[in-house]
Amino acid sequence: MDENIIEQYCDNLWMERGLSKNTLDSYKSDLKNLHLWLDKKSKNLLNCEREDLNIFLSYKMDQGNSVTSVIRFLSVIRGFYSWSKENNKIKYNPTDLLESPKIRRNLPINLSEDDVTRILNAPDIKTELGVRDKTILELLYATGLRISELTNLKITQINLTDGLVKVMGKGNKERIIPIGQNALNYIKIYLNKSRAKFIKTDNNEYLFLSNKGQPISRKSCWKMISSYAKINSQKKKISPHSLRHAFASHLLNHGADLRSVQMLLGHSSLSTTQIYTHVAKERLIQFHSKHHPRG
Known part of the structure; x- marks a missing residue:
């Protein structure tokens, strides 16, 4: 029964909110995880109580999951139980009054x-x-794309004439981002001189292909960026998201306004973008201390 209702809920999310397959798969995994845990206690998703969920969240923490992961999981089950209550599948919502773990927001x-x-x-x-690889790196830094947005990018989304990329972000929200001359030049070089080497099948609409002719994966991009960072003796743990962070903080360092950066990043809330102002302020303080005669 639990697996059926999980499918119903995720189908509803897909129809109502247009969530991506990756997001829906993540939601299903979280809910099935809870279902299996409850099943061992002879309970199911629709008859568990708040105390059961409290114990399960503690169990997740004891397993070594980060506070961020547990909060994300709690958000998933809150949504599930709100939907279940609205659709008369339960009388009481067990996540009511359920407290979230406290999180300290780390700077990127x-x-x-x-x-x-x-x-x-x-x-x-x-x-x-x-x-x-050079084209991928240039494009990530020039546009601040999420890695999933880059790996799903199709050639038709690139406007070489105007230097723009059209992106479908979270929740199927479309945004258009300037590419910048450096990245645009490398896209043209890649398309004209290099991409043909990676074409192995007729299904080659994606911009970036692997050696097997498939759309390049997020994991491959992660490994590629980490390896180039190590070549240059970067002691920091670098990921594709690091270039997205750099895109935002460097724009702010050079005077961009927060609202514009929010639009470029595709954040639905300005508060999500505001973390980059701390990075920008920190850099400005360091700059002032280093270069001002009274710093």
Whole structure:
């Protein structure tokens, strides 16, 4: 029964909110995880109580899950039980009055402009693979794309004439982002001289392809960026998201307003973007201390 109602709930999310397959798969995994745990206690999703959920959240923490992961999981089950209550599948919502773990918001890894330049210059552009990787790095930093947005990018989403990329972000929200001349130049080089090497099948509408001719995966991008960071002796733990952080904080350092950065990043809430102001302020303080005669 639990698995059927999980499918019903996720089908509803897909129809009502247009969530991506990755997000829906994550929701299903979380709810099935809870279902299996409850099943061992001879309970199910529709007859559990708040205390059961409290115990389960503690269990998740004891397993080594981060506070952020547990809060995300709690958000998933809150949504599930709200939907269940609205659709008369339960009389009482067990997540009512359920407290969230407290989280300390960490600042994103702060890459300087020199750090980014070293990473972007790491690929060997004498090879087709190096040109592809260089283009990926340039595009990530130039646009602040999420890695899932980049790996799902199709050639038709790139406007080479106007230098724009059209992106379908979270919740199927569309946004259009300027690419910038450096990234645009490398996209053209990649399309004209390198991409053909990666084409192995007729299904080649995606911009970035793997050596097997498939759309490049998030995992491959993660490994690629980490390897180029290590080549340049980056001691920081660098990920695709690090370039998104750098995109936002460097824009703010150069005077961009917060609302514009929010639109470029595709954040639905300004509060999500505000974390980058702390990074920008920190850089400005360091700059002032280093260069001002009374710093």
